[in-house]
Amino acid sequence: MSTLVDRPAGAPQPPRTTPADLLPLLTASVRAVLTLLVPIAVLTLVAWLGAVRSTSSLAAVGRVGADAWLLGHGAPVAVIGGTLAVAPLGVTLLALASAVRAVRTWVRDQAAAERGVPFWPGTAVFAGGYGVLALLVALVTRSGVAAAGPLHALLGGLAVGAAGFALGARSHRPALPERVPAVVAAALRPAAACVAALLALGALTVAVALVHGRDDVFLLHRSLDPGWLGGTLLALAQSLLLPSLAVWAVAWLAGPGFAVGTATSVAPGGTVLATLPAVPVLGALPPQGPTPTATWLVVVLPVLVGAGAAALRRPRAGEPTGLRHRLAVAGLTGVLAGAAVALLAAVVSGPLGSGRMSELGPDPLLTGLAVAGEVAAGGVLALLLLRTWVARRGTRVPADLPAGLDAPAGGLLGRSRRPGRGTAGPGGGAGGAEPPGAGS
Known part of the structure; x- marks a missing residue:
């Protein structure tokens, strides 16, 4: 009772x-x-x-x-x-x-x-x-x-x-409602991690550009002659622009690049500039002209971000573990990451006045599509390469299994075992050896 x-x-x-x-x-x-x-x-x-x-x-x-x-x-x-x-x-x-x-x-x-x-x-x-x-x-x-x-x-x-x-x-x-598809629920965290990693790479790119172009930045700052008070306020105002420049750098890493005025482009393939506004931080932009061909290697970074997110993701409890589901999660991760980056690009782009400054920042659509494709491609390639590596490596089954305990018929990873190595022989022992006590 x-x-x-x-x-x-x-x-x-x-x-x-x-x-x-x-x-x-x-x-x-x-x-x-x-x-x-x-x-x-x-x-x-x-x-x-x-x-x-x-x-x-x-x-x-x-x-x-x-x-x-x-x-x-x-x-x-x-x-x-x-x-x-x-x-x-x-x-x-x-x-x-x-x-x-x-x-x-x-x-x-x-x-x-x-x-x-x-x-x-x-x-x-x-x-x-x-x-x-x-x-x-x-x-x-x-x-x-x-x-x-x-x-x-x-x-x-x-x-x-x-x-x-x-x-x-x-x-x-x-918790997320149960009606949310499993593939969407599984892709949310990897997509957020990809966006955070891309922004961190963008911030690092801005920092490297500022260090490399510090002479031009200081020259523009001195040309304004702002004084100590004006210089302090100018530096503070530009620091508020640094996160926006990090999003611009993400667009540069993804390939489409960004504009700093009409008929201008800053991309891995080269830089086309016109007269810039008197903002010292813009002195860190790459110099005018084509860039070395090796610069296009930066496009690999978003691919590596997608590959890392797919390889390090841990399935949730009750989530399907099949390859098709994991590939779908990797693809949707790229789509969500691209959508988030496109939204950020839309916020930090647009006109800054009229005339020459009526076009500023990255193109949201092109940037989002590039990030989505690169992150998704990285995730899919990582999963396929991991599967190929596991298949070629095969399955190792311990030879000293306890008495009465058999290894799975398909191995630990579902691959059939070859007789003569780590398999039970006719007598039931490992590698064909007689079980303990046989012949006594």
Whole structure:
């Protein structure tokens, strides 16, 4: 007879999460926005105070800081004579970090009160609050000189808010629904690992280019004569562009390259440039003209990334282990990685004004297709080569199996064993030897 252990009548019930528990997420979204927006406004104010020739008003300076914050959220800013649409990913990463910090504070408060963390309702509330705030910033700071796109600001705020909540509350993230195909669920992590590896390679490429072209970078910096305060702010502003340049470098590694103005191209096959804007970091670009043929070897790096992701992936519990399934996962990994890189390329490319600077950055479609093909090809080749190597290596079965224990009929890897080596002979022993005690 089974017994049921009931909760004592006087024991307090654990508090349940209510809609009121989600209201602090709105405050957290305000804190996440102000944590970055205020410092950017302060830096623009310092730059305005240090520029003795500036005739801009204080309100215009505040709008410049807000426009920089909105650009980091993917909102293009229309200015007189053109549009600014190249997002500084450094601002995006800082905004994401401030959102993650605000969400983690709320999660700790929920844990201290012994309340749960509803993931999807929390994501909706925090991302919605963040997106609405971004929309308000875009509407309030509009002027006849510069105006950010309200819809883009809303969508960018929603994306940053949702990503910030997902990272800040990742320990409470629910499992994928069962209706998600197994091949898709298996390809998500390898695709994310491939994107991270490609961005790391892009950052390393930018670092090498800066070291190699440091003389030109310093020459451009000195030609601007910014002074110590202006030089510090200029270096800080360029550091916010470095993540965007890392995405440009990924496009260069993949093959399509990127543009730095109309009718220009920076690719492994060669560099075609025109007059560059006075941005010192652009002094690290490759010199004009064709590059050595060996430079095309950099295209192998995305292939190696895909091969490593396929070879090091461990199947999940209950996942099919057949070669066809693994090849499908490798192909889908390339598709997802290419889609993510294409999205990043779309964010960091576009016009930077009018005229010659109306085309800047990599082509999202070409870059995404190149990355998808190279990563998928690397994964498929790695799996096929691994299978061929295992088949040629064969199966080694220990000769000293315990008495009464036979090796699998097809070997450890499903390959039939050849008689006379590691196989049971007619007498049942290894290699045809008589079993212990035979003949006694």
